[in-house]
Amino acid sequence: MNTTELLPRIAVTLGDPAGVGPELAVRLLARPETTRMAEVYILADAAEVEAAAQAAGVVVPLSAAPRPGYAVLLDDASAPAEAIPVQQVSQAAGERTLHQLKRAVALANAGEVEAILFTPLNKTSLKLGGMNEEDELRWFARELDYEGTTSELNVLPGLWTARVTSHIPVSEIAERITVGNVLNTIRLLHSVLVDSGLESPRIAVCALNPHAGENGNFGREEIDQIAPGIAAAREDGMDASGPFPSDTVFLAAKRGDFDGVVTMYHDQGQIAMKLIGFDRGVTIQGGLPIVIATPAHGTAFDIVGKNAANLGATEHAFELAVKVGSRIRAAKAAV
The missing domain is CATH 3.40.718.10 (Isopropylmalate Dehydrogenase)
Incomplete structure (x- = not known):
């Protein structure tokens, strides 16, 4: 051979x-x-x-x-x-x-x-x-x-991220945070993590609003869209949890609590990933x-x-x- x-x-x-x-x-x-x-x-x-x-x-x-x-x-x-x-x-x-x-x-x-x-x-x-x-x-x-679901994935050794929205204006983000888009992004990240060799990847999902919306006081996306998307993923057998406030979830991910993080928009994950490991960061055209x-x-x-x-x-x-x-x-x- x-x-x-x-x-x-x-x-x-x-x-x-x-x-x-x-x-x-x-x-x-x-x-x-x-x-x-x-x-x-x-x-x-x-x-x-x-x-x-x-x-x-x-x-x-x-x-x-x-x-x-x-x-x-x-x-x-x-x-x-x-x-x-x-x-x-x-x-x-x-x-x-x-x-x-x-x-x-x-x-x-x-x-x-x-x-x-x-x-x-x-x-x-x-x-x-x-x-x-x-x-x-x-x-x-x-x-x-x-024509299937795609998402840019950002990768550091031991930590992957996917995002529900990417290169769009901030003013358009909230309208694209839907149950289906959240679920599909979790599915995609789960799939590529399995392909990378993880049998049962642990995925955290970010909130959109400050303090994860504070029970609807700062926005209802967490209640109406993100949490139902996470629940649907769990029903499908994926280890997804959240929504977590985005200003703390990467602390948990960095210490090894999660293998991947789903973020709601570009900079929500990119800033954290580049601070954690700019010289090792990779983008994968996921899906x-x-x-x-x-x-x-x-x-x-x-x-x-x-x-x-x-x-x-x-x-x-x-x-x-x-x-x-x-x-x-x-x-x-x-x-």
Whole structure:
């Protein structure tokens, strides 16, 4: 049997070319131990990889075919003739980013990869480059022709979060907190935690209002929507509890009382997770039929070219892609 036969197959893109993504990608892939964990396919032109590697002071081992310790470069000779300006938002950066992400999705749709890892993107550049969805999660869902429940998941070692609402105005949050949306988000988080290896994950659910609404004095979402969603999850056999005030639930989660937390909106969980472990934070595009992971931090325009970006979150994102991607490939092999 080929030694790479059952390794997960991961497509890697360099993220926004104006940010730290290219240097993070090449630093990750320059390590032979990284490419022994998976079949890695780099979606970039040779000149882009070479420039990033030279800037980062590393060499990326490349091979024409999958083999441990090497990555396969899928060069389609599509890099623009003029260099994309670094450290700034631009249409060119957004178009280049989307081009490689579309190639990665095409590999996934063809069943040729189980996971996608992309280094940090810039949402404004993506919009300028042609992405019309509210965020990349919805873009991926459309490209994968997936209509089920999705949620961005933020992950630290030992703690996962999902959110009922994400990239929308604060003024629209309350109307989207419904029993069904709460239940579906709990289900999604439970499912991915099981896929990650936990047999019976413990999930806390945040309140929306201060002090969990104080019995309806500060809002009724906890009574009318969130608590019924939790009750429905428990009836389905999931270990979900709450709603808990969001200013204290992460203290309990940090000490190990819970494996996951469902939050009601973006910053409710993101602020806590980034304070707990910014350098290890990962975002998973949850609910999709393949694993799509990225470091949770941004493009860090201020340190581009300084080789100062912390590699920890990118390493963790790759490790998660390998872990869940391995399960997906094993399931394929068992059919």
